Amino acid sequence: MSGRTTQGRSERRDRLIERPRLIRLLDEAQTRRIILVAPAGYGKTTLARQWLAEDSRRGIWFRATPAATDVAALAVGVAKAAEEILEGALGRVQERLRNSHSPNAEADQLGTILGEDLMDWPDDCWMVIDDYQHLSAEPAAEQFIEAFLTRANTPLLVTSRTRPTWASAKRLLYGEIAELGRNVLAMTHEEAARALPRKHGALGGLVALAEGWPAVIGLASLVRSPLLLPGDEMPETLHSYFAEELYQDLSAEAQWNLVQLSLAPSIDSELAGALFGARGRDVLEHGYERGFLTRDGDAYDLHPLLRQFLRSKLMDADPSAVTETVRMIGTSALDRSAWDEAFALAMEFHLTGLLTELLLRALDDLLAEGRLATLEQWITVGQRSIPGEHIVSLAQMELAFRKGRWPESERKARTLARTLPSHHPFAPRALFRAAQVAQLADRQDEALKLLDEARLRSTSSSDLRRAAWSRFITLADLEEPELAKAALDEFEALPPESVEDVIRLSQAAVHFALRWGGIRQELERHRATLELLNEAADPIVRSGFIQSYGTALNLAARYEEAYELAHRQMTEAKRFGLDWVRPHGLEMRALAQIGLRDFEGAQTALRTAYRLAESAQDVHAQINATALVARIELAQGMASKALELLGEASARAGSPGMEGELRSIRALTFACLGRSDEAEHEIEASISITSHLEARGLRTYAAVIVAHKRGDEVNLTPNLREALKESETTGNADSFVTAYRALPDLLHTISDAALPLGEFLSVPLRLHDGALAERARLGTREARIMPTEDLTEREEEVLSLLREGLSNRQIGHTLWIAESTVKAHVRHIFEKLGVRSRTAAALFRRDGED
The missing domain is CATH 1.10.10.10 (Winged helix-like DNA-binding domain superfamily/Winged helix DNA-binding domain)
Structure with missing residues (x-):
């Protein structure tokens, strides 16, 4: 396959047979889809080049080969050719293919993606697909082209020995596609005369015998000796005859x-x-x-x-x-x-x-x-040819894994690892793949053993890095904080060799904080990684970091920032076809919306997340969506409804972390309902299952609510003081928000007992629950709802446009001021309103304002 831009004549004029009749027909075609269809030797490719050499047009060239029946090869080939005109045309297609289980089955989606990315294609540039007949052998390849054409407005010229399936009789009849077929492409007597001016005496017989076949007439024009026609022969025989004449004239x-x-x-x-x-x-x-x-x-x-x-x-x-x-x-x-x-x-x-x-x-x-x-x-x-070669077994293992046939991949990986010498370079790769399948099947202990062996048999730094990363994730899932920290230290000690390695290092640190605390510190330490994401080629690495960092933002009650990052995650998932990421991105967004008190928006996001997770058989995402819906009910004082939802989810809980979190939410719910014994039972169950931060924070506040409901003044205040301290220390403010919304009386207890409430926990309370804070006498009215009269007239205008979703540049154009001036106004607005993001500023309302 090949792609190149065609401009100007590339062959010598004396070697070309000019076809002004055909050039005129192409010029007169009233369509942006043209196909040249005829057997080999009818000058289709030459005609396409001649036509594109005209001053008024240009073109890019893609030559199909049998390899293009693989839709992935076809998509990349066409996109690479298009890159010569539109930079970035390859990006989305390439990223989608990195993670596809079956590109041929996704031909429609891939064609649509490329069509969308070429929407700005220039009108004067034609895309040529040469030797299209190779694509006709695979329906999925033609399906890709049809989907691409449906979406794109790219002028297309096709040369082919067979008519494309999408060139239907109806489209030809209605003029949507122009076709020049064999009869039209055959040379007329006059065209042959121009090619054979010195052999005119034999011209009539030659044209008749050749049936106007350009390949024969073209070869005949190169023969130096006078034309002596070999009798009443078929055109194919004539071609061989003239080719032999030319061949014998060589040394x-x-x-x-x-x-x-x-x-x-x-x-x-x-x-x-x-x-x-x-x-x-x-x-x-x-x-x-x-x-x-x-x-x-x-x-x-x-x-x-x-x-x-x-x-x-x-x-x-x-x-x-x-x-x-x-x-x-x-x-x-x-x-x-x-x-x-x-x-x-x-x-x-x-x-x-x-x-x-x-x-x-x-x-x-x-x-x-x-x-x-x-x-x-x-x-x-x-x-069939090299059955004993290890590379064949490795390729089988990788193909099975990529296609989602995980048991088969694990079986082949284990067999290969046993067969190979101890330090064969394929050994750690096979063991790592087997460990991945074990992780996916929640067999973490097996995965850890396989990763330990992979580490021992590693032959390169990349092997060690891959094993260290997976060991860290596995140990975190196994609730082994000390061992996980040692694995994290080992991973951090390996020098990164790529941008993706640097991003994984950041994700690992944030992931550890999500499990066992230190969220505030890690958020600040790895903020710069957000900018680094644009330099990473692998969308899976990008989405992994976004998910971890966004979750940490939500736990830190930095909901506006989490909401914006969730939007970025969803954009990435859609752009690169990461379908399994979408439910998790929606759940990140929903948690941010819950924090922002946009309960209706959160419900909508969670319904979509659940439907996508159900379709993908992602049980973890389904359970998490249900748990978040229950938290919405809790926040609105409907604990009984929350308990009903949690009962359904608990029956399906999978991983220890997920089950421990569900138990903690159930404990909180039972406590709010005054069912203290059941709440304590769930607290104990959660403690025995997981030490993860989210579960720990929720069950700590559940114990506080139990003491409150029982009227246990001896334990209430000390327990609440410890819960607040833990939220501050670990960086988990979201558990505090969940708890006081479920039982607002907790805020009165804080106020009455004069418990210290640091800025970290005060900020979300003032920003998102000002009314509750007022009633508990934990803040002045102005702390939550600052009159916008404090803003200047110009700042009011900027805030109004910011609420409409305009960028700084767009605001500058609207108000006829410099973008740098807009940035200064936005900074002053943030300071005066006490917010940290555009989302928070947009959501800010003065008292009584809709």
């Missing part, structure tokens, strides 16, 4: 050189240099001058009919010379990462060594590009 060395080039899937000066050394350029130019090769810039091409003719000469060649030539071409293909060319050679000439080396070099590229259909094909060939 023996030139003949062999052309036969060598016919073995290569693609031809350029680099390949010629590998085959012929210093003579490489001269060989190519000679082949071009004698009519066997065409040229487009630095690339050369061999027409399929001439390639077939030259291949017929292999039977007369020295087998050892042929083998050596193929070996050199294969090595060149590997060095250029031309994986499909190398595979074609390995298949045609049964080169097992080339196939082995190809799998070794190309496996990770194919996985990264989502070319799973290609990899599956290669594995099938490998099982």
Whole structure:
């Protein structure tokens, strides 16, 4: 496959047969979709180049090959070609493919994504898909093109030996697509006369015998001797006859050189240099001058009919010379990462060594590009040709994992790890993959053993880093804070080798804080990582950090910031097709909305999250959505309804962390209902299950509410003081917010007992629950609802536009002031309103304001 921009004539004029009749037909086409459909040899590609060489238009070129039946290869190929016109065209498609289980099954989505990304395509630039007939072998490939065309407004010119399925009779009839077929592309008597001016005496017979086939007439025009037609022959025979005439006019060395080039899937000066050394350029130019090769810039091409003719000469060649030539071409293909060319050679000439080396070099590229259909094909060939090679087993393991066949992947990984020598480079990779499957199946103890073995058998720093990261996550899930901290220290001691490594380091620290405290410190320490996300290529790494950091913001009751980050998470998930991220992003947003008292918005987000999680069979996300809905009921004083919801969720709780959190929420709910014994039972159960921060904070306040409901004045104040201290120390203000909303009397207890309430816990109370704070005498009215009269007239205008969602630049344009001036006004507004984000400022209302 190839992509390039076409502008200007790239072949010599004396080698081209001008077709003004066809150029005129293309000019007159009243559509942005044109297809040239005819068998090989009808000049489709040449015509496309001639037409695009006109001054008024330009084009980018994508040549399809059999490899393009893999939708991933097709999508990347077309997007790469488009990058020459629209920078960034490859981005979303490439990221979607990194995480796709089956690109061929997602042909519609991929085509739509690329179509959306090319919406700004210039009207004067045509996209050419050459040799489209290769795509016709795979319905999914044509489905991708149709979805792309439905969404994009890109002018398209197709050359093909078969009509595309999307070029229906109805579309042709209504003029949506213009088609130039075999009869139109055949050369007329007048066109042939221009090509054969000196052989006019034989012209009539030649055109009749050739049936206007340009390939025959073009070759005939290159034959130096007078035309002596070989009797009443078919056009195919005529082509071979004239090709033989041209071939016999070459030296023996030139003949062999052309036969060598016919073995290569693609031809350029680099390949010629590998085959012929210093003579490489001269060989190519000679082949071009004698009519066997065409040229487009630095690339050369061999027409399929001439390639077939030259291949017929292999039977007369020295087998050892042929083998050596193929070996050199294969090595060149590997060095250029031309994986499909190398595979074609390995298949045609049964080169097992080339196939082995190809799998070794190309496996990770194919996985990264989502070319799973290609990899599956290669594995099938490998099982037959090189069944004992470890790389085939590794590829099978990776393909099964990527397609979601996890038990199969684990089985193959364990078998491979047992088979390999102790420090074989594949061993840690196989063990890591087996550990991943064990983690997914909640077999954390098994996962840890596999990761320990992977660490012992590591052969590179990347192996060690991958094992350390996964060991940390596993130990955190196993409720082993000391061991998890040691694993985190080990991970941090390994020098990062990429931006993604730096982001994972930050995520690990935040993740530890989410489990066992220190949230406020880690939020500040890793704030800069948010800016670093834009430099990371892997969307999974980005979304992982966003989820952890956003969750930490919510626990710190920095709800406005969490809401904004959740929006970014959802945008990323949609942009790159990370469907499994969407429920978690919605739940992050819902928790922020609960904190902001936007209960209706939170309910809407959670309904969508639950539906998506149910569709994906993500039980954890379903339970979490239900638990959050229960917290909305608690915040609105409907503990009985909350308990009903929690009963349903508790029956399905999966991981210890999730079950422990559910138990803590149930404890809080029972306590609010005055069912103290049941609340204490749930508190004890939660303690026995998990030490995670969210569960710990909620059950601590549940114990406070139990003391309050019992009238236990001896324990109430000390317990509340300890709960507040723990919220301050760990950075978990959200549990405090949840508790006082469930039982507002807690605020009166704080006020009556004159318990210290630091700024960390006071800020969310004043910002989001000012009325409750007023009633408990924990803050002045002005602390929550500052009169906007304190703002200047210009600041009032800026605030009004900010509430409409305008950016600083848009506000500046509206008010005719500089963007830097807008920034200063926004900063003053934040200071006067006591808020820290645009969202909080937009949500701010004066007393009595709707």
